[in-house]
Every structure is written in structure tokens, then in C-alpha cells.
Amino acid sequence: MTSFTGNTPARAGGWAVVCVAQFVVVLDATIVTMALPAIDAELGFGPVGLLWVFTAYTVALAGLLVLGGRASDLAGSRRMFRSGLAIFTAASLACALAWSPAVLIASRLVQGLGAALLAPAALAALSDSLPQDAARRALGWWTASGAAGGASGWVLGGVLTQLGGWRWVFAVNVPIGLIAFLVSLRALAGRGRTTPVRSLDVPGACLITAGIALIALGLSEVAHDPTGVRGWVALAGAAPLLALFARVERRSPQPLLPITLARTRGVLGGNLTAAAVTASTSPPMLTAALYVQDQLPPAQAGLIFPAFNLAVIGGSLAGPYAALRQGTRRMLVTGFLGIAVGVALLLLLPEDDAPLLLLITAFAVMGVSLGLASVSSTTAGTADVVEGERGVAAGVLTSSAQLGTTLGLALCAPVTAADDPMTGYRFGFLIGIVVAFAGVVAGFTVPRAVRRTASGLR
Template sequence: MTMTAVRPILWLVCAGQFVVILDVSIVNVALPSIQRDLGFSAAGLTWVVNGYLLAFAGFMLLGGRAADLFGHRRTLVAGLSLFSAASLAAGLAATPGMLVGARVAQGLGGAMLAPATLAVINFRFTGAQRARAFGAWSAAGGVGGMVGAVLGGILTTGLSWRWVFLINVPIGAALIAMALTSLAAAPARAREPLDLVGALTGTAGLAAFVYGVMQRAAGPAFTGLLLLAVFVLVEKRFVTHPLVPLRLFAIRGVAAGNAVLVVFGGIVVAMWFFTSLFMQNVLGYSALEAGLGQTPAAVTFVVVARFAAGARPRVPLGGAAFVAGFGWLAAADAHSTYLGGLLGPTLIVAFGIGLVFPALMAVATTAVPPADTGIASGLANTSSQVGSAVALAVLSAAADQVFLIAAGLGSAIAAAGLLLLRGAGDENRTRVISLEEPLSSSGLIGSSREKGL
């Protein structure tokens, strides 16, 4: 199928990813206005952001499995519908509780939408087309993050903070119409029961762990880890149709890709969060100046991700860029200038992110059976989100060593990339191994794909 034939689908999945990431960043500028109008306490205001992120990370696995069980188009439309309805509720909220509840619902919608868009790429694109689609999808997220702060400021200043949420309503309606017209309905398939025990323990475990990490609270984090251990036991021993089939981790790309995505979360936090803090707290930049200072790096990421995506050799090259860029940043101090001490290294790191992120997403999701593309996408998104949450907590306590630690993470990613190169043909020959079967009885993954969605 030509790229022209699938271009509407590519626009759809990229727009879906854009909206999900946009909603993370667009609200930040509006927080002071929200606090004044609705009477939030300082502690309560953080839940306008945390409520969304917690639901988004906690329910990603469930959203991914829903895409497999109920169809990619159906799950994508359901996610867009919930996201849009919750955005309307957020824009009309009259109390702090109403707004936080709407933000949690937005996160749930995003947790359905994000893995569904990634699953559509794996389902409908092949070969070089898939590589370009991963690059475009990654770039769309970068554009969403870059545009969010600027658009949030424009809407809050020119209209009202409510429009940072209400703007999602017409966008969501347009994307729903596009999904219904551009994506074919899924063919009939035997309906598997949803793994309710796995859904409960996995979702609760992820949510508790992420909450504990975000709040630096040992109790919830430990509880989350216990629930995740129970989740693994349930999936391995007690259910016939698990939420997360553990056989997927017998696929080299799934296991390695998700592991590296967790580490990659630290790179993302070090780049976008801590460089902004350095500009403001050390160099004395305003929030606007810090945002403008990161714009060249954001543009670099978008361009590189869009036009240089997909191949495994890009992972070690990107890791080397992290080492060089963060090593350079580690030498910056209060006397550094933007042109002399910040612009160069941030461009190098952003170049590496543009190489690594789409490649890792491809590695972690490509070599799976068609029936598991949704949950594989949910796993990859979850790994990235959890890695970012853990990195934020750890690096926040590292003070002046943040960029040196990030350089160390970059070296680990480069080494992992070299190991991935050794299995560069795995997508074509990976065995899906049942945990109950010996290696000799495993069959090769079929290369044929269903034609519908």
C-alpha cells in the first residue's frame, strides 16, 4: 500500500499523539489563573497536573489490551470521546473537585488513545513506511509538548484558562470523524474475557507506585510494587487470557525495548525539566525565556524524529549524543552564557532523543503477533512514563550531579543499542514462546496481518 493511501491514517495517529502530549504541557501556564478562579490550595493545585498523569500512566496497560480485545478503531474512538467529554467538563468546572475529576477522566481517555494510535501504526504500516510512521508519531508528540506552553499562554491571556481544555472538544470531534472514515472496522474475532483480576492488580499497582514516586512517599510506592508482584503471579499462574501475556517478554525486542525505555525516561526528564530549572534557578531566566531557550532543541528533536527514524543503529548513536551533550552541560555554571554553554549541548541531546525515541518504540512493539499490538504499545508507553516518574524523583535529589548522571544513562543506552544491533534481524525470526512450552515446540510468528482494524 502506498504512503498516499495510508496518509489519512498517519495524520490521525499523529494528531491523536499530539493531543495527548499537548494536554500535559498546555495546562501549566494556566495554573495560576485556575488557582485564583476556583480557589485551589497550593497542594490541591498540583492535582490538576498529577490527576491526569496518574490516570494516564496507571491505565495504559488496560487501554492497550482494550485495543486488542475490542479493536483499534473502537478503542481509539472511545478514547477520543472520553477525552473530549472530559475536556468539556474541565472547561466548565465550577469547583476544584470537578476540575480534578475531569482531569482524571482526561487521563483515562489518553490511556486508551495513546496505545491505540501506536497499535494502528504497527498494524497498518510495514517496512520503511512503518519506520517513517514511527518518526512522524514521535515528532507529533514533540510538537505537542513544544506548542503547549505557548498556546496555553495565548489562550489564558487572550480568552480564559477554560479554553486550554475547551479547545480539545472541536479537535476531538474532528478526529473522531476522521477515525470513523479512515479506519476500517475490525474483522470478527473470538471474544476473549477481560482479565479483571489482572486489570485490577496491574492498574492499582502502577497507580500506587507512580503516586508514591511522584509524592516521594515510600508506603504507596512499596504497596504498588507488591501489587505488581501479585499481578505478575496472577498473569503467570491463574488466568487463561492474561491482560499482559508474559510470553511477549520472550521476544527480544519487547524485553530489551521496554527496559531501555525505562532508562530513556531519565534522559527526557534531565533534558526538558532540569535544563529549564537550570536556566531559571542558576542563570536567572524567566519562565518565558527558559521556554524560548529550549525551543531550538525542541525543533531539532521534531525534525530528527520525523526524518531519521526507525533503524536500530540509531540507538547507540543517540546514546553517544547523550553522553556528549550531558557531559558538556555538566560543565555549565552560573557564569555560563546561553550561546557558549547551553545551546550546543541541548541541541546535541535533542538530536539524540530524536534518534532514539522512535527507534525504541519500534523495537518494543514491532515483532509481536497482530493480536497483541495494543498491549505491546501499552507496555512501551507505560515503560516510558514510569521511567520518567522514577527519574524525576531520583534526579531531584541529585542536585549538582543531574547532568553527569544523565550522561551515565546515555552510556547505558549506547551499550544497550550495541546489543540490539546483534539481534537486528529478530523482527523477522523472533519466536513467540509460551511459558508452558519447551523451546523446541515454539512456532514462528506469522508474518501475515489482518487487513481490517
């Protein structure tokens, strides 16, 4: 095992700190959902304003990821990793101390900014100067951390809110962030690789940030109120901004998204499948969380989500080796089919007396399949990216996954609010199955097997 500083002796802390950071970044997109009633009760948001506690983070994160990835290429992945981690940790403390709705929402926006700098820099750091075996392990652990973070949010938010109050949902990030920052000073020494390009495409950065942010905002608004005008206006407004961005990029001598990246083998398929992975698993996860809260006592409910997390970790760690032997495309298709099977098992849940064994089995199948598909989509999306473009490639890939989560929740929210709870739950599960089959189709856009990963996987 080597460190992130090149061909120097190993520092295992480098892997750990990057994975921990990825865990909390993804965790904070879902953990707050279970604390929203308590936040509203203390700060008095009202039903419309309360949505922004969730939306502010996801919009800032999704909108700024591409810019954060390019900044990582220009300034160095380690430098941007530490900068993003510092901003994220400070903003988490501000969230925990918030005394008004405006302060909490503003702090969530800054938290999303920190996460947008941190996430692509973490993946780019993993991609620098790692030999073949280390690359496989690093990619598996990084993917497992993100997938486990997203899955853990549904239960940790409720647990922390119940035991210590809603402020602990944010405060828990502070000691983790401080320790990770201190470890990174030694484990991630240096700046990391940089690109020779020294200027940032400011017009392109503004356009794509605004366009993606409007998509995330629109999807979040539609999830809250499908008949409302604001969400659909935001989605409609994103289209001309992204079209103008494409025109600006074609004319820019130093584009934010290099044309070579768009033409790189596997990038398109990797991003399509990354979005499909999160969009197919978010609806059943939210729906299952609501079902479990209604049907099971807390002691039994607490057994289910850890089982899912362990399955995700297992699938993520096995994913790099399975993709190496069976091919990336085959593992993607297998993963999405497994997600569909796991969600289909949830359709068998009865209205009363939920069978614990069925729930755990379904979550285990979903979790392993999610891990396999996540690793394969990340591998496809970064495999042939050249040095100097890895940060922006990671930003685009993470942005696609984030938008997939937002899309999944938007699709799921109206049906889970049905008058008959079980009807709503089953519609939520069916949405997950349909999107998983869309992921199977997207999987065929990925090369059968990658020639290498960005970090040297062959």
C-alpha cells in the same frame, strides 16, 4: 502509501490523525505544569491539592495503559482510538470549565482514562497492514509527535496561560479532538484487527492497573515531598500487587499480558530503553525551563524550545532509516550517548548572561538524539509482536515511557529546589547524564537489528 483499512488506496489523513492524537496525549502530561500557579490562584487548591492536577492525569494514564492496550486488541484499534479520543476531548472540555478543585481533578482522571485508551490504539493502528516504506514513515512521525508533544508542554503551557488564561491549556484540546474524531471516521474506517480471545482477564487488569498507578502516584508524591510518608508507602504497596499479578497471569487461561509477549524478542529491551529515554530527558528539560525563565527575556526564551522540537522531529524521522542501516541497538546507544553530550553542554551554562547559542546547540544535540533513541526503542519493543498482541504491547511500551517521565521528575524535583539555584540546576543536568548512561547499558539488551516491525519493516 496505504491506509489503515488494509490494502486499499491511501488515506494520508490516517497518519495525520494518529500523530496529532499522540501529540496531545503526551503534551497534556507536561503542559499543565506551567499553569499550576494560575490554577491555584483562581480555584484555591493549596500546595498539597494542587499537585493532584498533574498527578491525577499521569496516574490514570500510566495505570490504565496496559488495560487500554488489551482492550484495543479485543475490540479493534480503530474503535478504541475513536472511543479514547471522544473521552479525552470531553474531559478536556470539562477541565476547561471546572469551577472547583474537585471537578478539575475528577476531569483530569477521566482525561487520563481517555488517553490510556487512545495512545496504545494509535500505535496499534499504525501497525496494521502497512507496507515496508509506509511503516518506516509512520513510526517516525508517530514517535516525533509524541516526543515533540512532551517537549512542547514546557513552553506552550506558559504561553497559553499568559495569553488566554489557564483554562486554554485544556480548551485547546477540544477543537483539535473534534477535528481529529471527524477525520478518523473516514481515514480510520473499520474496527481494525482483533484477537480471537473475547474475554478480559479482570483480576489481572485490576492488579496491574492498581500496581502501576501506585508506582506513578508514589513517584509523584516523592517528587513533591521526598521526606513524606505517603509516596514511599505507595511505592511499597505496588510491589505485592505486581507480584500477585504475575501469579494470577501464570494461572489465567487468557492472561492480560500473554506469556508469549514477555518472551518476544526485543520487548524487554524496548521497554527498558523507552523508560530510560524519558527519564533521562525529563530532568534536564524541567531544569532548563526553570533556568531559561530566570535568565532570558521571553522573546529569546521562545527561540530555544522550538529548536528542540524541530531537532526531535528531525531525529525521529531519520531514526527508522538509521536503525534499518546501522541496527537498532547501535542507534539506541548512539541516541543515549548524544543525550548525555547534549545535557553535558548545559553544565557549561553560566550563572548570568546565558549564551543563546550554547543553549540552542545543546537542545539540538539532545533533540536529535532523543528522536533517534525514541524510534529505536519503539521499534525494538514492537518489532516481533504478533497480531492480537500489538495493542497490549503498545500499552506496556507507552506505560514504561510514562513511568520514565514520572521517575525523571521525581529525581529532579528535590535538587532543583536547592537554596542555590545554579547548584540545583547542575544537579538536575547531572541526573539526566547519569540516566542516559543507564540507557546505554539498557540498549545492549536490545537485539542488534530487528527482523521486522509489527507493521512489516524489514
